[in-house]
Amino acid sequence: MQYVKGHENLIVMGDWNAVLGEGVEEKVTGEYGLGTRNERGERLIEFCNKFQLVIANTLFKNHKRRRYTWKRPGDTGRFQLDYIMIRQRFRNQILDCKAYPGADIDSDHNIVVMRSRLKFKTLVRKNQYAKKWDTEVLRNDEIRLKFSNAIDTAIRNSAVGSTVEEKWTWLKKAITEVGKENISTKKVAAKKPWVTEEILQLIDERRKYKHVPGKSGIQKYKSLRNEINRKCREAKTKWLQEKCEDIEKDMIVRRTDSAHRKVKTTFGDIKSNGGNIKSATGIPLLNAEERAGRWKEYIESLYEGEDLSDVIEEETGVDLEEIGDPVLESEFKRALED
Structure with missing residues (x-):
């Protein structure tokens, strides 16, 4: 244990000849042990507390036949003696842990299996990134x-x-x-792709006036801020126009895969805006009846003054068998959502 560093993922397992018993020991065991704790079990608890370990096969609510790992000759007693332990800081990697009494192994002990999920963090030193070809x-x-x-x-x-x-x-x-x-390597781009070198220089200049006392410093800061915002809008508009032209060229030459990739990269996934329905005066409507009334007003305003006699077909003189079943409210809602 003394040769393993504290931040490393450590798994300790084996036959300990120790009975932990049922009951929770804070941060060390769960409540699904087996039997009554003995002296060697107390020593194992002390060992786990010293090295901040948690015992995996006491954490899950399994049947008792999936907890015992050894049975006395003649099957006169069943005991949990084998354990798998990991560091407490990596406890969330354990998905399941239990004994398999039916496993065909050459031992009088049952095999104990822990299923875990490991996620290793990528360690990248600051300002040391792999260079990519442009x-x-x-x-x-x-x-x-x-x-x-x-x-x-x-x-x-x-x-x-x-x-x-x-x-x-x-x-x-x-x-x-x-x-x-x-071929040159790709340069580290600004946070926004449309930000130009001129805008970056203006941002650096604006930073100088951030904490300048007096009205002159505040006025200069606001002036640079307005100029930066204006140039950002112009640069973004120009950048989007160039991207759209590039996408249109790909569509003309039938490079649809490239066009779709550029659309997704430029505009991202389209998300619907679930805004509130408001009344004609701009008040949000929270009641379902009020929303339905607002929809009625809106649709009536669209067709106000229109002659719909040629559009709407009245059901006169139609056989009842040809009309069909009435439309259910659930069908209407599904059609409206589609």
Whole structure:
């Protein structure tokens, strides 16, 4: 235990010849043990408290035949002696833990199985991110042809290895060197894609007047803020227009997959806006009857003064069998939602 660091995920398991018994021991055991605790069980509790461990197979409400791990010869007594323990800070990874008395193993003990889910955190040091090639420049025919010819030349001039590993090493080296010369790496973009260098410079300048005392500092700060907002609106409008033109070009040449990807990247998933229904004077309507009345007013205003005699067909002289069943309220609501 002393060689394992405190932040590491640790699992301790084995035959302890200790009976913990039923009853909760804070942060160490659950209430689903078996039997009556003995002296070795007390020592195991002390061990778990010292190293902040929790005993997994006492946490789940299983039948007693799924709790015992050893039975006395002649089946005169059943005991829970085998345990799986993990650190208390990783307790939420345990999905289930129980004994399998029917497992065919060469032992007088039952096998104990813990099912867990592990999620490892990606540790990335600050300002150390993997650089990515700006492959968008290869859409330019001239750059793509230059890049392809440079790779062909580099491969022909490279020393070919005898093994697969050596061949892959020099091929990777050739492509990487040509990429550095012909393709730049992606720059870290601003928080918003339409933010330009001019806007970033204005933001840096505005930051200088954030804590300047006096009216002059406040006025300068507000002036720069208004200018930044105006330029952001102009830059966003221009950026969206360019994106829409790019999407339209893809649709013209039937590159629908690229167009849909750009639409999703640019505009995101469309979410319906569930705003409140308001009256004609702008008061929110919370009552169902008031909402229905507002819908009635709205629809009547749409068709006000219209001659609907050619649109609405009256059911006169129609056989009852041809009319069909009346529309249910649930059918109407489903059709309205669709």
